[in-house]
Amino acid sequence: MTPAAPPATPGTKPTGPIDLPPFDAALRRVGLDNALEDKKLATRAAYGAALVALGDVDPRIVSLDGDVSNSTFAELFAKEYPGRFFECKIAEQNMISAAVGLAAAGKIPFVSSFAKFIARAVDQIDMASISRANIKIIGSHSGISLGADGPSQMSLADVAYFRSMTKPDTGRGGVACHVFHPCDAISAYYCTELMANIDGLCYMRTHRPGAEFIYPFDEQFDLLGCKQLRSGDDLTIVSCGFILHTVRKAAEKLSEKGIACNVFDAYTFPIDPTPILDAARASGGVILTVEDNYVGGLHAEIAEVAAQAGNIRVHGMTVERIPKSAKTAEEVFSYVGVGLVHIIEKATALVQR
């Protein structure tokens, strides 16, 4: 007994780097021109624009969404490429495992839902990691910045979970997972491009509220990278994601009080911490991290590398109590202890020690 031969092999599939057009061109492509004038757009919307741009240049790109495509902005892709969009309904576990199957057959699946609901498929994500599946997971409405909907929709442990996979080696020259937590639409756009060019598991957090543009439209983002947004001799503050905007306001207020801070955007894990550690050594040897999730994320990442480097103290501000609804992100930040006033107070205390 021998099995029958398979059908003839189809044509070869495209390989090689995936290059996206500039951010502004991609926004115009999907009718988000207004954002270019407002200089403000939600990171989740930038993800949708990036997904369409990816679909334009590479037929391997497919999108799966868990019945929230109007919120994750995967619907922009669904409208342009309905044949490559798969509505998975409210069944996230099946969605992740189906993406693993698609990836095994050479597709590059981008899987989106609220970050909170992605957590439902943690076991499936583990199996995807073991399979070295080339899938990209996008958790929208991440952290606590979504505000009004309350804690049942907020992801708080996602960063710690995905960060746990940013250290182990795949045996193929990479790490098990790359995590991205962009702070503005431009970085979200280019982080999506980075994910498409990584052969392996990636996770990106996007946010519900609109966010002011921080970067130029053609800013370059790199794996392991970080961005210094402000320089100062007194303290080094490291943040990421939506709460970075609050950190920038705090740094401005601190500057008015005569406290000059370095501010870093640590937009990805794993990260090359060298610029952050160098800046910390030149500014009193103290780092303050600020993030809008539970422990195990940015604070842990920076503290671990600083502990190896030596002579640097790291203080972290994370979500300190179980959140609840509030009308604005800022209100929730204050409620859980990471509001503008808290950051200013903490930074001031660290400088005055």
Next chain:
Amino acid sequence: MTQLETPTGQETLVSATSTVHAKAVELGKHVVHMTTTAGSGHPSSALALSHIIVELMYRRMRYDPADPWNPTSDRLVLSIGHAVPIVYAAYADLGGAVGTDRNNSQLMTIDDLSTLRELSSVLDGHPNPAEGFPFFDAATGSLGQGLSVGAGLALAARLDGIDKKIFVIAGDGESREGQVWEAADFIVDHKLVNVCAILRLTATTLTNCPRRLSMLAAATNRRRLSPEPSRDGGSIRSRTRTSMASRYPLPIFRRRARNLTPPGSDWAQCQTVA
């Protein structure tokens, strides 16, 4: 083994069945030996699949064991990953290719089976293609996930215009997992008729749930199939053919074969640890 044609053109299953049975027994011996050597490895679950695996891997699937990377090959997802020794046995018997990629591969031999679960072996305790067993597409073993993986493979095949079948072997025990039902809905939503789900019914599983499996049949097709009592491969073959011809994917129920130990074999003397 050659197909025998009757005057009416219908295949006779009698000789096919005996051939399948003989091969199943042969592979089953390998399973017992390899799991005994390894000191663990779920031999009973593997043995219960022996006829299904022979029917699929030797007769039903269209693929080249020496080139598992061929994108047009039919695929097998073993959702009940702990039963994998029987697949390893069949694959070794067929001389299947192992390795991390085409340029770094070799053909498996029966001798390789004795490396089951060793650190340096590609034969992991559960399906783990990334370690060098490319016959599989995804790691399984955490139960309840295989039908979803099969659905993803089927979607990709449809996108690429490839006429291939995705066979998924699932178990009744794991069908308590909600994801199995998520996958069943997804397969119906997207009309993935290229997925062939084979549900093994065990009489002894800790969480036997035949009533719910009947619900799956009702959910994924318009007819209800009664559990398949036969252990021979011929009935599996006819069922897969029926499934492929239908508008919706039909799950195939397969009752666990009992008393598989053939008279006169040395199986009973093998001490194995499940």
